[in-house]
Amino acid sequence: MPTAELGRFEFESGQAVEDLTVAYETYGEFDGRNAVLVCHALTGSQHVADSPDGVAGQGHGWWRSVVGPGKAIDTNDYFVVCANVPGSCYGTDGPSAEGPDGDPYGTDFPPVTVGDWTRSQRRLLDELGVGRLHAVVGGSVGGMNALDWARRFPDDVRRVAAVAAAPRLDAQCLGLNAVARRAIRTDPDWNGGDYYGDSHPDRGLALARQLGHLMYLSKDSAGRKFGRRTAGREAGGDAFPSDPAAAFFPYRDVESYLDYQADQFVERFDANSYLYLVRAMDDYDLAAGYDSDAAALAAFPGDALVLSFTGDWHFTVDQSEDLAESFRAGDASVAHHVVDSDHGHDAFLVEPESVGPPLRDFLADGVAGRSVTDTAESDTEPSSYAPVHNSLFSG
Missing domain, CATH: 1.10.1740.110 (Rna Polymerase Sigma Factor; Chain: A)
Known part of the structure; x- marks a missing residue:
């Protein structure tokens, strides 16, 4: 399992780790323009696709139906990078990692934010010789991570895809967490x-x-x-x-x-x-430090795909449409692709036939991709929320 030592890393809390270790995996070959960063969900790992050296407890890549040779995120075409985020426990430093005294940090490890994840990924990519990314793709809180790239490093990524995500959690999800x-x-x-x-x-x-x-x-x-x-x-x-x-x-x-x-x-x-x-x-808020979500995304000039599922009450279609409207208010080209599904939030993991085609075509052609459907008829007319049925993309 490859790891990178990123040197002293100061977290947004103001606390620091003197030599942050980040575990990552790469797939495919880098040609200077084809790097795709995949951001994992809450308890995922860097092991996004199948590979010989999997992560303990995860015998198969968590998005193996979407990422790999000949798949939607095709590792024959793209250089895919996935890094375990700080605070986790799959090789990147977190509470269970060894601290300066030789014992696990425990709760002495600095508090982490989604912004810390983004900055650590930028540092890792620098170590790997990757400058501007072709795309950042993420699902669930990984989608928040992808949105943070559009806000924090708008010129470092051409395309951003947020799958089953939202600009922030609502009160019900905050309470359950x-x-x-x-x-x-x-x-x-x-x-x-x-x-x-x-x-x-x-x-x-x-x-x-x-x-x-x-x-x-x-x-x-x-x-x-x-x-x-x-x-x-x-x-x-x-x-x-x-x-x-x-x-x-x-x-x-x-x-x-x-x-x-x-x-x-x-x-x-x-x-x-x-x-x-x-x-x-819980802490993540796209608009933090800005007047609105639209202001937070205003500097992003690329293409954005927002992908939501009708049965997902964790991150709803309405939240995704609000996010798409925030992209539309700036210079980004955006599509909000709604999938008719009753699988709930898990749909982004268990419905590769729904997730794969729009991601494949978005990576290739942006919002003009053949399987990328926008629910909004124009920048000014209200959205119809017409869902894209799974059967359109199966087979």
């Missing part, structure tokens, strides 16, 4: 973040992740996937032996799914990192 963080901090094994011994706050992290999974589903997708079905046994009392009354009631498919996902997650992720990254997502 607050509950997730409290689940970790109230675990008796959290120990103020100093738990890097035998006991980790696995129960709190599991609950936080289960809440996240519920946020990523839509009502339709949850109903289709689980309904009210039971998980093949009469009762669920085994999970909580201290609650004997639970043995009277069924253990449902949705509970089984959440328990399985949580068990897998706590094996591969760090609880402090989850706290740090969720806070960074």
Whole structure:
């Protein structure tokens, strides 16, 4: 797994790490103009596509259906870079990394922001000899990261694609994230973040992740996937032996799914990192320091693609349309591509047939790409929000 030592890095908090280590992966060959930076989502890694040296706990690239030879982000054509963000736990410095005293930083690691992620990526690209990027692409909070590139380094990137993202979180998502963080901090094994011994706050992290999974589903997708079905046994009392009354009631498919996902997650992720990254997502506001989102994006002169999903209540179609309008107010050429989907927020990961074609054509031809559909008829007329059905791009 390649890493880069970026030297002293000062975070937006004012705190610094004397030699920031960033883990990254690259795919394809660089020709001077074909670099595409892919920004991962909350608990993703630099392992965006399949490769021989995968990241522990992630046997396959998290966007392997979209990135790779012959795929939408074609590594035969593009030099793809994906870096694990500061604060995470897949090789880039974060709370679980070794601090100056030889022990894990824990909560002594500096607070991180999405802006810190962007600046660390710029430093990494400098180390790799990459100047101006052909494109930055990101999904979910990775889409916020991509937007931050358009705001912070508008002349360093030709095209920006924000997939299932928004300029900021709304109050409901902020509240749910607050509950997730409290689940970790109230675990008796959290120990103020100093738990890097035998006991980790696995129960709190599991609950936080289960809440996240519920946020990523839509009502339709949850109903289709689980309904009210039971998980093949009469009762669920085994999970909580201290609650004997639970043995009277069924253990449902949705509970089984959440328990399985949580068990897998706590094996591969760090609880402090989850706290740090969720806070960074909560903190992000595209308009911070500006009068509006449009003012924040006014200096970006390139092409922008905003891609949203009708079943996503985490980052909604309306939020994406507001973002597109902010791009339209400046010099950018923008398309807002709406996909008719009931998969919820997970759609950007589980519907490559919906995500791939517009990304492929956007990277090749900008907003004029064949599969890139804008919901707005003009710069002045209201949007129709006409969704693009999956079947148009399948096969």
